[in-house]
Amino acid sequence: MKIDKLKYAVLFLLLILSACSQNSKPIQYKNLKEEVEAIKDDGGYYKVGNPYKVLGQYYTPKEDYNYSEVGIASWYGDDFHNKRTANGETYNMRAITAAHRTLPLPSIVKVTNLENGRTIIARVNDRGPYVKNRIIDVSQKGAELLGYRNKGTAKVKVEILAKESKAIKEAMLSKDNKAKSYNAPINYQLAQDLFPVASASKGALTVANAVKPDIKPDVETKNSDNKPVEKGAFFVQVGAFSDYSKAKQVAESMKRFGRVFIHEAYLSKNGIYRVRLGAYQSRSEAMQILDRVLDYGHSDVSIVKG
Numbered sequence: 372m373k374i375d376k377l378k379y380a381v382l383f384l385l386l387i388l389s390a391c392s393q394n395s396k397p398i399q400y401k402n403l404k405e406e407v408e409a410i411k412d413d414g415g416y417y418k419v420g421n422p423y424k425v426l427g428q429y430y431t432p433k434e435d436y437n438y439s440e441v442g443i444a445s446w447y448g449d450d451f452h453n454k455r456t457a458n459g460e461t462y463n464m465r466a467i468t469a470a471h472r473t474l475p476l477p478s479i480v481k482v483t484n485l486e487n488g489r490t491i492i493a494r495v496n497d498r499g500p501y502v503k504n505r506i507i508d509v510s511q512k513g514a515e516l517l518g519y520r521n522k523g524t525a526k527v528k529v530e531i532l533a534k535e536s537k538a539i540k541e542a543m544l545s546k547d548n549k550a551k552s553y554n555a556p557i558n559y560q561l562a563q564d565l566f567p568v569a570s571a572s573k574g575a576l577t578v579a580n581a582v583k584p585d586i587k588p589d590v591e592t593k594n595s596d597n598k599p600v601e602k603g604a605f606f607v608q609v610g611a612f613s614d615y616s617k618a619k620q621v622a623e624s625m626k627r628f629g630r631v632f633i634h635e636a637y638l639s640k641n642g643i644y645r646v647r648l649g650a651y652q653s654r655s656e657a658m659q660i661l662d663r664v665l666d667y668g669h670s671d672v673s674i675v676k677g
Contacts, residue, residue: 462496462510
């Protein structure tokens with residue numbers, strides 16, 4: 372009897388692992404029409420957007436089919452899984468998508484990790500990031516393919532793919548979900564060494580040498596600026612209030628970002644109620660959450676160390 376129970380337990384575990392493995396695969400479409408139909412069925416729409424201001428900085432969304440920029444990429448995952456993106460789609464951390472501050476939604480970009488040579492194609496369907504020097508926020512699956520999920524950030528080159536971006540715009544705005552000049556599938560899982568990293572002694576690296584295993588989180592010691600990673604208990608503070616009912620209201624709205632609590636402090640006779648998210652093991656992890664909170668329009672945000 373015990374052996375039978377063990378067999379069933381093993382079988383059940385294998386089924387779970389199989390399901391997880393299948394769910395981890397990025398979504399692929401047969402053609403552009405099928406992709407656009409899926410986007411629209413999910414509530415997505417084509418959007419450029421009006422100029423807006425975040426943390427004192429103005430941003431002007433526009434159709435820029437010559438866009439190319441080098442900077443820092445971050446990523447976002449399960450805290451935002453199944454939440455709505457800026458153009459109405461449902462965020463799927465296992466799809467290869469990205470957030471950008473000004474490009475049209477959706478548009479198609481090529482993202483190259485300049486630290487290891489990996490490249491992906493991603494569909495931009497969200498806004499952000501707003502942390503200094505960051506130019507794109509990719510999905511968890513995108514960060515895995517680019518090789519920096521465990522590291523948190525990486526120096527990248529982001530280039531818009533004009534033909535594909537114009538085609539998806541045309542298809543999104545058409546009644547039949549088609550583009551006249553393009554209907555092939557967009558290969559989001561492109562991961563190859565298109566821009567080899569230069570070696571100081573032997574020139575460009577090969578693909579085999581350029582792509583290295585991810586660093587495990589428990590041995591992470593440096594960030595993209597080659598500085599020691601600051602670890603400890605970090606919190607994202609989203610406001611301090613003298614009115615508890617106001618703090619409670621803000622805390623309720625923050626539940627979408629993960630664990631939230633109200634920290635009460637007495638700086639004088641009256642209490643101050645601080646709404647905080649966390650705790651997080653490193654400042655970089657807290658920065659990812661802060662970045663997403665900013666994306667939702669909350670400006671009074673800071674990181675505090677416990």
